Amino acid sequence: MHHRTRIAVLGSALAVAVAGFAAPVALAAPAEDVTIDKVVTNGGKPVALGTTAGKTFSVSVTTTDDSGIKSADITLFGPNSAMATPNGNVKCVAAGTTSTCTAKFTLDPDTDFYDNSPAGTWYVDALVTANDDDTKWAEKAGKFKVQRQAKLTVNASPEPIKKGKTLTVTGALTRANWETHKYAGYTNQSVKLEFKKKGAPSYAAVKTVKSDNKGNLKTTVKASTDGTYRWAFAENSTTTGVNATGDFVDVR
Structure with a gap:
């Protein structure tokens, strides 16, 4: 079922829910008695989706009321x-007057999305009901990112190479397209070329290159010593960060 269909179904359910509790709220104790203390989605990490496989993740809402918490939506x-x-169902686990209410969600780009527009910032809305029937409605109680999965390749040539000669480093940056269910070039993006000298513990930045209109990357460097080259792309609001698997170059 695509996300536009899910919207219609949920919109009706939400309207019923709001109609059901709107009147009693006016008669209940002040809503501020119920507090929402913390919201955590997917362990604090973005939800990254490829082209077809769905991802199931948890959303937990920690909430408090003097009477304890009965339920949460x-x-x-x-x-x-x-x-x-x-x-x-949302499951609430109590620790005194505070409860952590957790729900499982699944997002599947193959069945839930028509296109790539759902990538970006998502929000968590919560309706909490206390044991004394006080309620708390929190719009945008938390937020998280849903991102398109990125891939990155690298190739350095020629190999082996003589010291001081020109080495050409190529690669391609692609990301999941939820409309075609394939990976496509991510164009006009800044990608770092990094190098790790043989025996060194970590990579160091060499230069930054922009991907072309097909997502391809290309640059040249002078070969100086044995080591490994890779491309590195930093995440943004809609796309995951990714490091290419390094390509070792033997300099002679």
Whole structure:
């Protein structure tokens, strides 16, 4: 079911839910008695999606009331009116007057998305009900990123190479396209070329190159010593960061 269909279904359910609790709220104790203390999605990490495989992740809402917490409803909202509801019931685990209420969600680009517009910032909405029937409705109680998975390749040539000669380093930056369900070139993006000298513990930046109109990368460097080259792309709001698997060059 695509995300626009899910929106319609959830919109009706949400309207019923709001109609059901709106009137009692006016008669109940002040809503500020119920607090939402913390919201964690996918362990604090972005939800990264490839072209077809779905990803299941948890959203937890920590909430407090003097009477304890009875239940919680959790809904996710994203760009272009994208929406997701829990896979099953929300489970609340109490520790005194505080409870952590957790729901499982699944986002599947193959069935939930028509295009790439759901990539970006998503928000967590929560409706919490205390044991004394106080309620707390929190819009945008938390936020997280849903990102398109990126891939990156590297090739350095010629190999082996004489010291001081010109080495050509190429590669390609691609990312998941949820419309075609294939990986496509990510164009006009800044990508760092990094080098790790043989025996060194980490990589160091050499230069920054822009991907072309097909996502391809190309640059040249002077060969100086044995070591490994790789491309490195930093994440942005819609796309994951990724490092290419390094290519070792033997300099003679």
